[in-house]
Amino acid sequence: MPVLMSDDRITRIPAIEVGEALVDLYTCGISAEGRQLVREGVADRLVVADSFLPTGVRLHVVEGLRPLQLQLEIYNGYRAELQRLNPGISDAEVHVLASRFVSPVEVAPHVAGAAVDLTLVGEHGPFDLGTPIDATPEQSNGACYFDATNISREARTNRALLADVLTAAGLVNYPTEWWHWSYGDRYWPSPNTATTPSTAPPKHPCCRNVPEAQRRDWISQENCVLIVRRWNSDVIEAGYHVIERIALTLR
Numbered sequence: 001m002p003v004l005m006s007d008d009r010i011t012r013i014p015a016i017e018v019g020e021a022l023v024d025l026y027t028c029g030i031s032a033e034g035r036q037l038v039r040e041g042v043a044d045r046l047v048v049a050d051s052f053l054p055t056g057v058r059l060h061v062v063e064g065l066r067p068l069q070l071q072l073e074i075y076n077g078y079r080a081e082l083q084r085l086n087p088g089i090s091d092a093e094v095h096v097l098a099s100r101f102v103s104p105v106e107v108a109p110h111v112a113g114a115a116v117d118l119t120l121v122g123e124h125g126p127f128d129l130g131t132p133i134d135a136t137p138e139q140s141n142g143a144c145y146f147d148a149t150n151i152s153r154e155a156r157t158n159r160a161l162l163a164d165v166l167t168a169a170g171l172v173n174y175p176t177e178w179w180h181w182s183y184g185d186r187y188w189p190s191p192n193t194a195t196t197p198s199t200a201p202p203k204h205p206c207c208r209n210v211p212e213a214q215r216r217d218w219i220s221q222e223n224c225v226l227i228v229r230r231w232n233s234d235v236i237e238a239g240y241h242v243i244e245r246i247a248l249t250l251r
């Protein structure tokens, strides 16, 4: 089982509001379902990831920023379904099970505008990625997990392409949902990502649901500039690798 959003290693990571603006993905040229808002840092990375895709293939964002009330409703609804399917389950167990599919409100990255649910589309519509977006582990027999083996070869190839471009642009996946990718939230420097130790505070956190008293000014103006510069060179280098790999596949 991957590290879940309800895990102590995730929930104890402190988060601060950095005041980054929300932007409409439509204005960035990203294909989206209606008007979808995300933090500027997420939007920038989606634009980069989109540019890495082969001609005729695009990212398509189904959901970005989600109101707190809606997050609460989705979480409570899934909890109730799990309690119905597993009579006698404890509160702690249902909390863990629920967080495979929907984040507890207090750490929810969609509520901070730090996550997107997305897929790939081409000239003939959405690609096959194995399950519909938002299929629960129960509905999909676990095929919603990014690494699931009970999907077609084509769906596996499409998931690999999605991961290639999004990872290269600096986003991280929530391993129980192939469609969920984030940047700057608590999960971003999680134990599932090799480069950042789990105890380090996020370099660029944008969760806003933290009491004012707990906020600290970790990122000075100067550091921000340094991080952005470093990010640019990392992304450019990673992007070249992705483009090379895609070119090899197509050859």
Ligand SMILES: [Zn+2]
Pocket: 110, 115, 116, 117, 179, 180, 181
């Ligand atoms: Zn999501």
